[in-house]
Amino acid sequence: MRKRRAANLLTEVELEFMTALWALGRGSVRDILDRLPEGRALAYTSGATVMRILDDKGFVESTKEGNVLVYEPVLAKDEYQKRSLENLSKTLFDDTPANLVVRLVDDGGLSDEELEEIRAILNRRLGDHDR
Amino acid sequence: MRKRRAANLLTEVELEFMTALWALGRGSVRDILDRLPEGRALAYTSGATVMRILDDKGFVESTKEGNVLVYEPVLAKDEYQKRSLENLSKTLFDDTPANLVVRLVDDGGLSDEELEEIRAILNRRLGDHDR
DNA sequence: CAATCGTTACTAATTTATTAGTTTGACAAG
DNA sequence: CTTGTCAAACTAATAAATTAGTAACGATTG
Numbered sequence: 001m002r003k004r005r006a007a008n009l010l011t012e013v014e015l016e017f018m019t020a021l022w023a024l025g026r027g028s029v030r031d032i033l034d035r036l037p038e039g040r041a042l043a044y045t046s047g048a049t050v051m052r053i054l055d056d057k058g059f060v061e062s063t064k065e066g067n068v069l070v071y072e073p074v075l076a077k078d079e080y081q082k083r084s085l086e087n088l089s090k091t092l093f094d095d096t097p098a099n100l101v102v103r104l105v106d107d108g109g110l111s112d113e114e115l116e117e118i119r120a121i122l123n124r125r126l127g128d129h130d131r
Numbered sequence: 132m133r134k135r136r137a138a139n140l141l142t143e144v145e146l147e148f149m150t151a152l153w154a155l156g157r158g159s160v161r162d163i164l165d166r167l168p169e170g171r172a173l174a175y176t177s178g179a180t181v182m183r184i185l186d187d188k189g190f191v192e193s194t195k196e197g198n199v200l201v202y203e204p205v206l207a208k209d210e211y212q213k214r215s216l217e218n219l220s221k222t223l224f225d226d227t228p229a230n231l232v233v234r235l236v237d238d239g240g241l242s243d244e245e246l247e248e249i250r251a252i253l254n255r256r257l258g259d260h261d262r
Numbered sequence: 263c264a265a266t267c268g269t270t271a272c273t274a275a276t277t278t279a280t281t282a283g284t285t286t287g288a289c290a291a292g
Numbered sequence: 293c294t295t296g297t298c299a300a301a302c303t304a305a306t307a308a309a310t311t312a313g314t315a316a317c318g319a320t321t322g
Contacts, residue, residue, distance in 0.1 A: 011309060015222060029269080046311045048270065053309090067269065067318060081223055081234045088219060091146060092212055097235055098245045103212045104228055105252050114229040115257055121236050122250045126243065142279060160299080177281045179300065184279090198288060198299065 007057050009087060010080070016040075017050050018059060018073065018080070026072035138188050140218060141211070147171075148181050149190060149204065149211070157203035 010018055020035035021027060027035070033047045051071055054060045062069045085097065093099040104110065110118075141149055151166035152158060158166070164178045182202055185191045193200045216228065224230040236246065 013310065019223075042310095043312050044269085045313070049272095049311075052271080069270070077223075078234070078238075081231075082238045082240070084219060084223055085231070085235055085238075086240065088215060091150075092208075092215055096245075097241055098248050100212075100216070101232060101235065101249045102252055103209070104216055104232065105256055107213045107216075109213075109217070110228055112257065114227075115253055117229050118232045118236075119250060119253045119257065121233055122246055122253070125236055126246055126250065144280065173280095174282050175299080176283070180281075180302095183301080200300070 009084065010059065013050055014054055014057075014059070017047070017054065018075075018077075021060065021071060021073055022077040026070055028068045028070055032071070140215065141190065144181055145185055145188075145190070148178070148185065149206075149208075152191065152202060152204055153208040157201055159199045159201055161199075163202070 016036065017032055020032045024031055024035060029044065029048045029051055032051065033042065033044065036042070051060070051062075051069075055062050055071070059073070059075050060071045061074050062071050064070075085100070089095055089097045089100050093103070105115065147167065148163055151163045155162055155166060160175065160178045160182050163182065164173065164175065167173070182191065182193075182200075186193050186202070190204070190206050191202045192205050193202050195201075216231070220226055220228045220231050224234070232249075235241065236249075241249075
């Protein structure tokens with residue numbers, strides 16, 4: 001028996017595949033390969049290997065349907081986003097997510113609309129009725 | 132001549148070392164190893180290798196001082212934070228940083244104080260009239 | 263039934279990352 | 293001057309990630 005490698009974060013290629021799978025909901029190796037970005041040429045067998053690894057690591061689960069393995073995420077995209085943010089916050093922002101937002105806001109990559117949107121979210125969250 | 136490996140993002144170990152170097156401002160291999168977190172035992176030569184690689188990749192530069200190489204960052208921590216956020220946003224949040232903040236805020240890992248702090252930053256940035 | 267097609271399982275090759283050993287050279291202590 | 297120490301440069305060993313080839317197998321069809 002193989003199984004159980006366990007890892008916290010996805011590698012680059014794994015993330016590519018998970019992104020396709022999250023978009024699909026569920027799918028076979030073929031489905032997933034088809035969903036990969038344009039130029040991405042990869043042998044079928046390579047794709048199958050990546051999916052097996054993701055299965056080993058517990059990021060997906062597979063069920064045999066007819067003669068095809070259909071994969072689906074065990075870890076939701078939301079969850080993984082959260083995990084990634086925690087990691088980034090921990091490794092690069094003193095474990096203080098607010099610092100991360102400061103950098104984001106200060107660095108001017110966001111439009112006023114986006115900033116407003118974020119403020120709206122905060123207002124909703126904080127229930128700030130004084131306005 | 133070696134040099135020029137070029138890479139966009141730091142590996143895990145490289146980030147550890149850069150974090151120490153950013154905190155120090157500048158320092159030798161010895162200085163940096165001393166600044167690594169408690170349990171982190173690593174041979175001196177391993178540390179020297181990591182620093183050489185960071186030099187090769189252009190993340191740091193070195194100057195011989197006496198008989199010791201003193202390293203300092205070429206890439207500021209701010210810049211690298213920005214780069215990391217861009218990467219995360221691109222790979223996991225549809226290239227829309229606001230989504231990233233939404234996840235952060237929605238997932239309840241932040242205290243009210245932190246949320247307030249972030250809102251204050253936004254208000255400052257947007258010019259908080261109306262309140 | 264035999265050939266073939268699509269798929270999984272297994273194995274392997276290559277590359278990159280991580281850690282550390284060996285060699286060499288500078289220089290300070292005796 | 294010889295010896296010991298320290299650091300740098302080079303080399304090497306191990307591990308992990310990435311890509312793909314080969315074998316094997318079941319289903320379909322000519």
